[in-house]
Amino acid sequence: MSHFIDVCALDDIHLDTGVCALVNDQQVAIFRPAATEQVFAINNYDPIGKANVLSRGLISEVKGNLTVASPLYKQHFSLDTGSCLEDESIRITTYATKIENNRVLVAL
Amino acid sequence: MTNKQNLIVIGNGMVGHKFLESLVESEQAPNFNITVLCEEPRPAYDRVYLSSYFSGKTAEDLSLVSDGFFETNHIQLKLNCSAEHIDRQGKTVTTQQGEILSYDKLVLATGSYPFVPPVPGHERENCLVYRTIEDLEAITAGAKNSKVGVVVGGGLLGLEAANALKDLGLETHVVEFAPRLMAVQVDEAGGALLKSKIQELGVRVHTNKNTQNITDGDTCKHKMEFADGESLETDLILFSAGIRPQDAIARRCDLELGARGGISINNHCQTSDDNIYAIGECALWGGMIYGLVAPGYNMAKVAAQHISNSGAASFEGADMSTKLKLMGVDVASIGDCHARSEGALSYAYTDEVNQVYKKIVVSADKKLLLGAVMIGDAEDYGNLLQMALNNIELPASPEALILPTLDGAAKPMLGPDALPDSAQICSCYDVSKGAICCTVQDGAQTLGDIKAETKAGTGCGGCTALVTQVMNSELAKLGVEVNTDICEHFAYTRQDIYNIVRIEGIKSFSELLSKYGKGHGCEICKPLVGSVLASCWNEYVLDNKHIGLQDTNDIYLGNMQKDGTYSVVPRIPGGEITPDGLLVIGQVAKDFGLYTKITGGQRIDLFGAQLHELPQIWERLVAAGFETGHAYGKSLRTVKSCVGSTWCRFGVDDSMGMSIELENRYKGLRSPHKIKFAVSGCTRECAEAQSKDVGVIATENGWNLYVCGNGGMKPRHTDLLAQGLDKETLIKYIDRFLLFYVKTADRLQRTSVWMDNLEGGLDYLKQVVIEDSLGMAEEFERQMEAVVESYQCEWKTTIESPDKLKRFSHFINADKPDENVQFVKERGQIRPASESERMKKDNLIAIS
Numbered sequence: 001m002s003h004f005i006d007v008c009a010l011d012d013i014h015l016d017t018g019v020c021a022l023v024n025d026q027q028v029a030i031f032r033p034a035a036t037e038q039v040f041a042i043n044n045y046d047p048i049g050k051a052n053v054l055s056r057g058l059i060s061e062v063k064g065n066l067t068v069a070s071p072l073y074k075q076h077f078s079l080d081t082g083s084c085l086e087d088e089s090i091r092i093t094t095y096a097t098k099i100e101n102n103r104v105l106v107a108l
Numbered sequence: 109m110t111n112k113q114n115l116i117v118i119g120n121g122m123v124g125h126k127f128l129e130s131l132v133e134s135e136q137a138p139n140f141n142i143t144v145l146c147e148e149p150r151p152a153y154d155r156v157y158l159s160s161y162f163s164g165k166t167a168e169d170l171s172l173v174s175d176g177f178f179e180t181n182h183i184q185l186k187l188n189c190s191a192e193h194i195d196r197q198g199k200t201v202t203t204q205q206g207e208i209l210s211y212d213k214l215v216l217a218t219g220s221y222p223f224v225p226p227v228p229g230h231e232r233e234n235c236l237v238y239r240t241i242e243d244l245e246a247i248t249a250g251a252k253n254s255k256v257g258v259v260v261g262g263g264l265l266g267l268e269a270a271n272a273l274k275d276l277g278l279e280t281h282v283v284e285f286a287p288r289l290m291a292v293q294v295d296e297a298g299g300a301l302l303k304s305k306i307q308e309l310g311v312r313v314h315t316n317k318n319t320q321n322i323t324d325g326d327t328c329k330h331k332m333e334f335a336d337g338e339s340l341e342t343d344l345i346l347f348s349a350g351i352r353p354q355d356a357i358a359r360r361c362d363l364e365l366g367a368r369g370g371i372s373i374n375n376h377c378q379t380s381d382d383n384i385y386a387i388g389e390c391a392l393w394g395g396m397i398y399g400l401v402a403p404g405y406n407m408a409k410v411a412a413q414h415i416s417n418s419g420a421a422s423f424e425g426a427d428m429s430t431k432l433k434l435m436g437v438d439v440a441s442i443g444d445c446h447a448r449s450e451g452a453l454s455y456a457y458t459d460e461v462n463q464v465y466k467k468i469v470v471s472a473d474k475k476l477l478l479g480a481v482m483i484g485d486a487e488d489y490g491n492l493l494q495m496a497l498n499n500i501e502l503p504a505s506p507e508a509l510i511l512p513t514l515d516g517a518a519k520p521m522l523g524p525d526a527l528p529d530s531a532q533i534c535s536c537y538d539v540s541k542g543a544i545c546c547t548v549q550d551g552a553q554t555l556g557d558i559k560a561e562t563k564a565g566t567g568c569g570g571c572t573a574l575v576t577q578v579m580n581s582e583l584a585k586l587g588v589e590v591n592t593d594i595c596e597h598f599a600y601t602r603q604d605i606y607n608i609v610r611i612e613g614i615k616s617f618s619e620l621l622s623k624y625g626k627g628h629g630c631e632i633c634k635p636l637v638g639s640v641l642a643s644c645w646n647e648y649v650l651d652n653k654h655i656g657l658q659d660t661n662d663i664y665l666g667n668m669q670k671d672g673t674y675s676v677v678p679r680i681p682g683g684e685i686t687p688d689g690l691l692v693i694g695q696v697a698k699d700f701g702l703y704t705k706i707t708g709g710q711r712i713d714l715f716g717a718q719l720h721e722l723p724q725i726w727e728r729l730v731a732a733g734f735e736t737g738h739a740y741g742k743s744l745r746t747v748k749s750c751v752g753s754t755w756c757r758f759g760v761d762d763s764m765g766m767s768i769e770l771e772n773r774y775k776g777l778r779s780p781h782k783i784k785f786a787v788s789g790c791t792r793e794c795a796e797a798q799s800k801d802v803g804v805i806a807t808e809n810g811w812n813l814y815v816c817g818n819g820g821m822k823p824r825h826t827d828l829l830a831q832g833l834d835k836e837t838l839i840k841y842i843d844r845f846l847l848f849y850v851k852t853a854d855r856l857q858r859t860s861v862w863m864d865n866l867e868g869g870l871d872y873l874k875q876v877v878i879e880d881s882l883g884m885a886e887e888f889e890r891q892m893e894a895v896v897e898s899y900q901c902e903w904k905t906t907i908e909s910p911d912k913l914k915r916f917s918h919f920i921n922a923d924k925p926d927e928n929v930q931f932v933k934e935r936g937q938i939r940p941a942s943e944s945e946r947m948k949k950d951n952l953i954a955i956s
Contacts, residue, residue, distance in 0.1 A: 016656025035628035051672040060630035069631035071660035
């Protein structure tokens with residue numbers, strides 16, 4: 001079990017937006033949906049648009065699933081599982097997160 | 109191999125050209141050598157919309173000839189070439205220039221000429237007619253030195269000509285021989301009402317006037333003397349006293365003519381000589397000359413099929429019902445409006461207060477509708493026309509069809525289900541009910557879809573209400589529920605959302621969601637609500653409560669490119685920029701290593717900026733006086749302009765000043781989609797205003813306002829909304845237009861598509877914007893004033909807010925750029941490296 005790494009303050013992430021963090025040389029997109037108290041972390045690389053942009057996507061609820069809509073071509077990626085709603089064969093890496101003392105921690 | 113047949117067509121007017129278009133569609137077309145003789149200096153143009161020439165349309169705009177039509181179809185077109193003689197034995201045509209051409213088949217599409225009564229003095233200077241573009245040029249020239257203009261003839265064309273004279277700034281009179289206007293289409297009571305309405309609009313109408321002589325005037329160029337001893341002075345006379353078939357060439361070769369002229373034809377449009385056909389206004393069928401374009405088009409198709417042996421169509425007469433707007437007055441006439449059929453009975457309704465007159469003519473047994481007249485309100489036209497054409501049995505009290513409804517009682521409307529599939533819904537483009545239903549079965553769901561597929565409703569627009577009814581009824585039959593909810597979170601249309609936000613004063617997404625929505629929102633409803641909130645309250649879009657609503661571009665106030673970098677576009681109002689401004693942009697681009705390109709909207713786009721560079725770039729631009737260009741927003745983009753009268757030899761007004769003023773007024777207005785403007789300083793139209801959402805063109809009489817055009821995937825030319833405006837009125841109308849669009853359009857709906865889906869189309873828009881039919885004009889102007897006053901440059905606000913700047917960094921926890929962003933050099937500038945170039949790490953440019 002990998003250990004949690006402190007990334008940023010919770011307040012660094014505006015409510016209902018995402019940020020990108022560099023964690024052990026990995027680009028991690030971290031989202032703070034207004035819908036929950038939780039934060040979510042997935043890989044920042046958009047495998048369809050082929051660019052590191054997912055943290056800049058809109059948080060979007062699709063039939064009860066929290067997703068991020070890619071800012072490039074608008075495919076939805078589940079924040080929970082990393083799967084692409086438009087293309088079942090695509091799934092991006094997700095990471096465990098927790099909030100402690102108003103700090104955001106991610107485990108790779 | 110078959111020998112080709114020689115086909116000669118005399119005349120290239122609207123009908124003659126329709127014949128060519130129909131013929132080349134046939135598989136037999138390659139078997140003909142086609143020669144067209146056209147006596148005018150230009151090929152076919154739209155005579156129906158001839159009057160739009162006065163409002164700035166050019167001969168080119170009016171052309172009906174698609175690019176390369178004659179060349180592609182190997183048709184030999186001889187312009188300025190009239191036919192002098194037909195030798196029916198030798199089967200040849202001799203042209204005015206003496207050339208002799210032989211034919212196997214000959215089509216006469218010679219049209220008609222305006223009848224000029226043989227009054228002494230009718231050939232004096234400035235005594236003109238209204239039929240060709242050359243005539244219009246003569247009228248424009250003649251009007252320049254005239255104060256008063258008279259139209260002789262109060263028929264449909266005469267009233268249109270009177271409108272043109274009025275628009276040219278002349279004191280306008282109409283002189284009519286008959287006791288009423290539009291004697292053919294309208295009965296006495298209708299004619300009287302029409303006369304009073306037209307007089308109210310500032311055109312003097314003189315009926316029962318028989319012109320005896322035209323001579324020198326005392327105060328004007330001419331004096332017209334009437335049989336009743338009265339006289340009228342005028343500088344310009346326009347004869348519009350009916351048309352006569354252009355049948356002289358047929359007469360000379362002894363083809364059979366009618367007693368009062370017109371070349372007699374059979375149901376195949378053949379004349380008394382089987383090898384010679386006649387179509388359009390020169391042809392006489394069943395004792396009738398058809399002076400409308402639709403029957404002429406029908407004849408063209410029939411003749412083309414018969415000659416090419418490709419169909420069995422036959423001409424069997426045509427309905428002459430018409431509905432039109434004359435100087436803003438609705439006039440409609442159906443079938444036997446004079447109740448001349450045996451035993452015919454009439455019902456009439458007159459409302460002198462609202463100036464409405466309606467009459468229906470029914471059969472003796474009161475079962476069938478034979479005719480109708482409507483003045484002042486022609487809303488029932490579509491309904492009544494279908495009843496008359498399809499012999500639909502009338503309700504027990506036919507008068508209810510024209511009486512106003514009281515106490516909410518429903519008018520006996522003809523449901524679309526009552527119509528047979530063959531019923532013609534759009535007469536301009538001959539679209540049947542069946543064709544519309546098929547389009548719906550193939551997936552069309554909006555009025556815009558139907559228009560695009562069938563062209564129904566794109567001519568005069570009189571049938572749009574009926575088209576919509578047919579479409580909705582067919583959708584219901586198919587069980588298609590048209591869901592207009594914006595998404596799963598809001599069971600409302602965009603317009604509903606707009607009204608809720610405005611009326612309830614809602615200021616945030618979360619407030620709207622908790623009161624009217626469900627769930628947590630998505631990439632459809634969030635930007636939509638963000639845009640509506642911005643349209644209504646114009647708060648800073650990156651405010652904490654709005655930031656999560658902003659889409660790809662708005663959220664970082666830049667345009668995201670394929671590699672995740674951004675492009676930066678400073679506002680350059682009207683495209684006017686000082687040399688110092690250019691130097692600043694150039695230096696910024698150089699310092700940050702950006703790719704630069706001039707945009708179509710006359711500004712400069714700087715590409716390849718990384719997130720962390722955006723605030724640094726904008727700090728420099730804002731310091732030099734630049735503002736955000738909103739290139740990332742669904743909002744006003746640019747107001748393109750020519751230099752106008754300040755520099756140009758041909759400029760009529762200061763388009764440069766106007767474009768800058770308009771751009772500064774509307775910058776920052778958030779809307780359902782991007783909005784582009786242009787201003788041209790004269791009708792040469794170098795700024796291409798007629799392809800923009802809002803186009804303004806300077807004319808001698810003031811500014812003309814065009815709306816709802818766009819380029820893009822489906823280009824659309826603008827429509828003329830108003831003309832001859834002063835600056836204050838122009839701005840007032842644009843305010844109203846923009847806010848009406850912002851209020852009612854769908855998400856991501858450009859003004860062009862919005863207009864195509866607007867029931868009532870341009871006329872309705874004119875009512876809302878010019879006549880204030882919704883009573884919203886003042887409110888719209890007030891709202892626009894609020895938007896103008898609350899404008900802020902979003903980039904200036906952002907660089908002055910340290911907490912906002914924190915977001916402009918690729919990593920929240922590291923001061924490094926995204927190493928995936930790599931550029932190579934091409935033509936002296938950067939461009940994103942391709943995947944393979946990135947892998948090979950060849951020629952990559954070092955990135956700061």
